[in-house]
Amino acid sequence: MAEIRLVDISKRFADGTRALERTDLAIHDGELFILVGPSGCGKSTLLEIVVGLSAPSTGEVLVDGEPVTRKDPKDRNMAMVFQGYAIYPHMTVRENLAFPLRLARLDPAEIAARVQQAAELLELGPLLERKPAALSGGQRQRVAMGRAIVRRPALFLLDEPLSNLDARLRGQMRVEIKRLQQRLRTTMLYVTHDQTEAMTLGDRVAVLRAGVIQQVGTPRQLYETPANLFVAGFIGAPAMGFLPAEIEGDRLCMPMLDLPLSTVLPGERTPVPRRLIVGIRPEHFAAVQDARAGTDGGRPLPCFRARVELIDWLGAEQHLHLDIPVVGASDWPSALPTQITCDDAGNDHLRLVARVESDTPAAEGQLIDLSLDPGKLSVFDAHTGERVGSAP
Numbered sequence: 001m002a003e004i005r006l007v008d009i010s011k012r013f014a015d016g017t018r019a020l021e022r023t024d025l026a027i028h029d030g031e032l033f034i035l036v037g038p039s040g041c042g043k044s045t046l047l048e049i050v051v052g053l054s055a056p057s058t059g060e061v062l063v064d065g066e067p068v069t070r071k072d073p074k075d076r077n078m079a080m081v082f083q084g085y086a087i088y089p090h091m092t093v094r095e096n097l098a099f100p101l102r103l104a105r106l107d108p109a110e111i112a113a114r115v116q117q118a119a120e121l122l123e124l125g126p127l128l129e130r131k132p133a134a135l136s137g138g139q140r141q142r143v144a145m146g147r148a149i150v151r152r153p154a155l156f157l158l159d160e161p162l163s164n165l166d167a168r169l170r171g172q173m174r175v176e177i178k179r180l181q182q183r184l185r186t187t188m189l190y191v192t193h194d195q196t197e198a199m200t201l202g203d204r205v206a207v208l209r210a211g212v213i214q215q216v217g218t219p220r221q222l223y224e225t226p227a228n229l230f231v232a233g234f235i236g237a238p239a240m241g242f243l244p245a246e247i248e249g250d251r252l253c254m255p256m257l258d259l260p261l262s263t264v265l266p267g268e269r270t271p272v273p274r275r276l277i278v279g280i281r282p283e284h285f286a287a288v289q290d291a292r293a294g295t296d297g298g299r300p301l302p303c304f305r306a307r308v309e310l311i312d313w314l315g316a317e318q319h320l321h322l323d324i325p326v327v328g329a330s331d332w333p334s335a336l337p338t339q340i341t342c343d344d345a346g347n348d349h350l351r352l353v354a355r356v357e358s359d360t361p362a363a364e365g366q367l368i369d370l371s372l373d374p375g376k377l378s379v380f381d382a383h384t385g386e387r388v389g390s391a392p
């Protein structure tokens with residue numbers, strides 16, 4: 001068990017690349033903490049600094065309050081499971097599991113007991129005499145985890161451990177890692193570029209972009225109250241849709257709908273910038289033909305009509321790609337993450353995705369009436385990209 005703190009960590013490589021900027025993070029004891037971000041944002045660099053494979057340019061790594069920044073990796077009591085999990089092909093599963101303990105010169109009886117315990121935990125018992133070539137990808141992954149577990153580290157670091165697996169196996173392994181962490185209750189720092197993995201696995205998640213932490217929170221906090229446009233667009237699939245909006249008097253004017261500002265930002269006291277970007281999650285639309293939609297506890301929800309350009313029918317639900325005409329889009333700040341396209345007649349359009357039930361009557365090329373819940377919208381400053389209202 002261990003609590004990890006990163007204090008003011010920066011990393012600048014010899015060629016001048018700035019991989020991390022003044023990073024502060026606290027990973028609680030027993031927590032499964034996810035670091036997520038696009039390729040090249042500094043995830044592996046941060047992990048390597050924690051485990052001791054790379055030295056930070058500034059700052060300290062603390063384990064249970066003790067600085068470890070200048071300690072050797074082998075003295076940090078941490079175990080790392082890498083992207084291309086390294087297990088020895090010429091050794092059996094048993095020998096692979098025992099290897100790190102032999103290196104540490106543990107007593108043979110202790111080695112046998114720990115290997116047995118890890119094999120039981122990971123359900124590798126029947127496979128102990130097999131060599132890696134005779135294992136599936138998921139089983140090899142479990143052996144790699146087992147080699148970390150036998151060492152009984154205070155912290156596990158996992159660098160994209162599932163990226164070599166196919167989608168189905170990745171799903172299964174996610175469940176296994178979560179179950180394992182719940183049983184072991186060892187602190188885990190898990191790095192991925194996959195937001196689904198982050199959302200489904202993490203107790204808490206940090207979103208990293210270009211070496212800067214954007215937000216730290218539970219998956220729910222990141223999803224419901226993203227701190228800025230980057231987090232809003234990165235977390236969630238299908239992604240949040242974005243619209244340019246302007247304040248006129250006490251109304252929030254969007255391309256397909258005007259709403260009273262008080263329904264979107266109830267109780268907001270600080271001045272709201274005039275130019276905004278409104279974020280809408282696909283599930284916050286509802287087709288108004290649906291008896292359950294269109295009202296909020298008896299109050300009618302605002303509705304609008306849009307053309308369905310394309311439908312992704314997924315069985316349990318369908319995703320309607322809506323075409324939204326936009327006026328005066330050309331002078332909008334580039335912070336708007338949605339692409340605005342211009343048709344042959346010179347009119348601007350953008351796309352929003354609505355997630356509705358699979359039996360909702362909808363057809364490509366047809367109009368549909370949809371409602372949306374103003375209280376569920378996310379509002380961002382169009383210039384800074386920062387969230388406006390209810391701080392995360």
Ligand code: ATP
Nearest residue numbers: 013015017019038039040041042043044045046193
């Ligand atoms: P990925 O998901 O693709 O593995 P990442 O988020 O783990 O990416 P890092 O590997 O931490 O990203 O790299 C962060 C930045 O630092 C990148 O711009 C990368 O090109 C750069 N970088 C990494 N190692 C070095 C190095 N030794 N020298 C110079 N730049 C480096």
